[in-house]
Amino acid sequence: xxxxxxxxxxxxxxxxxxxxxxxxxxxxxxxxxxxxxxxxxxxxxxxxxxxxxxxxxxxxxxxxxxxxxxxxxxxxxxxxxxxxxxxxxxxxxxxxxxxxxxxxxxxxxxxxxxxxxxxxxxxxxxxxxx
Amino acid sequence: xxxxxxxxxxxxxxxxxxxxxxxxxxxxxxxxxxxxxxxxxxxxxxxxxxxxxxxxxxxxxxxxxxxxxxxxxxxxxxxxxxxxxxxxxxxxxxxxxxxxxxxxxxxxxxxxxxxxxxxxxxxxxxxxxxxxxxxxxxxxxxxxxxxxxxxxxxxx
Numbered sequence: 001x002x003x004x005x006x007x008x009x010x011x012x013x014x015x016x017x018x019x020x021x022x023x024x025x026x027x028x029x030x031x032x033x034x035x036x037x038x039x040x041x042x043x044x045x046x047x048x049x050x051x052x053x054x055x056x057x058x059x060x061x062x063x064x065x066x067x068x069x070x071x072x073x074x075x076x077x078x079x080x081x082x083x084x085x086x087x088x089x090x091x092x093x094x095x096x097x098x099x100x101x102x103x104x105x106x107x108x109x110x111x112x113x114x115x116x117x118x119x120x121x122x123x124x125x126x127x128x129x130x
Numbered sequence: 131x132x133x134x135x136x137x138x139x140x141x142x143x144x145x146x147x148x149x150x151x152x153x154x155x156x157x158x159x160x161x162x163x164x165x166x167x168x169x170x171x172x173x174x175x176x177x178x179x180x181x182x183x184x185x186x187x188x189x190x191x192x193x194x195x196x197x198x199x200x201x202x203x204x205x206x207x208x209x210x211x212x213x214x215x216x217x218x219x220x221x222x223x224x225x226x227x228x229x230x231x232x233x234x235x236x237x238x239x240x241x242x243x244x245x246x247x248x249x250x251x252x253x254x255x256x257x258x259x260x261x262x263x264x265x266x267x268x269x270x271x272x273x274x275x276x277x278x279x280x281x282x283x284x285x286x
Contacts, residue, residue: 005266005269005270006262006263006266009262009265009266009269010247010262010265010266013240013246013247013262013265014246015246015247015258015262034270034273037273038269038273041222041241041269041272041273041276042241044215044218044219044222045222045237045241045242046241046242046244047215047219048141048242050140050141050144050150051137051140052136052137052140052150052153052154052157053154056136056140056154056157056158057132057133057136059158060132060158060161060162063158063162064161064162064165067162067165067166
């Protein structure tokens with residue numbers, strides 16, 4: 001019996017069915033009734049009037065344009081890779097230059113004047129007040 | 131592409147999620163992702179199946195994040211049909227919400243959207259035999275749940 005229903009179900013969907021199976025299905029009164037009910041179900045199911053709100057096409061077109069614009073702004077991968085490599089090379093060069101620069105900064109400035117310092121003689125301070 | 135497929139995608143998402151706002155947001159995301167991934171689209175697969183695969187992935191991601199369950203599927207505001215038909219349709223939507231996720235999905239893809247079993251299988255990353263079986267199980271479940279007007283009428 002199940003086979004009869006399944007055959008008729010496929011038949012109304014326009015799918016290929018075996019002639020023998022169709023003949024056997026149509027010979028059965030319950031299966032014939034099911035065929036009518038399947039067709040009624042189809043009419044009910046296809047009596048579909050639901051529609052999206054107006055403006056959906058415009059919204060899709062607008063969003064698609066925006067996304068295309070953003071995609072154009074996106075940096076291409078090779079360019080991004082080149083920027084990273086340049087940054088690394090730049091960083092290495094700064095590191096190489098920096099110690100020399102630092103050494104120069106740590107040197108004392110050249111003398112601008114010379115102060116003479118004469119230490120007092122050892123006996124001068126002893127017994128001076130006596 | 132948007133014009134050709136947005137209604138079907140929206141209706142699939144609506145019937146799977148149950149929220150109009152979220153279905154709209156996800157429909158928008160489906161097409162944004164499709165535009166972004168246009169290069170990944172392979173000609174050997176159907177454009178429709180490809181879009182539904184994107185929609186399905188987004189829906190599953192959304193469900194994982196929001197832990198959303200379709201408690202009640204919304205009924206359309208502008209129902210052109212008669213009150214009896216309207217009541218039956220409401221019952222269908224409610225019964226649909228009660229189905230297991232994979233059966234509801236197969237039914238929505240085949241019946242509401244009109245995808246072939248092959249396209250539905252491609253969208254759901256499964257086989258056509260699995261889709262055939264899921265659609266059949268969904269139909270039987272819906273038939274049992276709904277009070278179909280033909281029930282009990284002799285068909286000789």
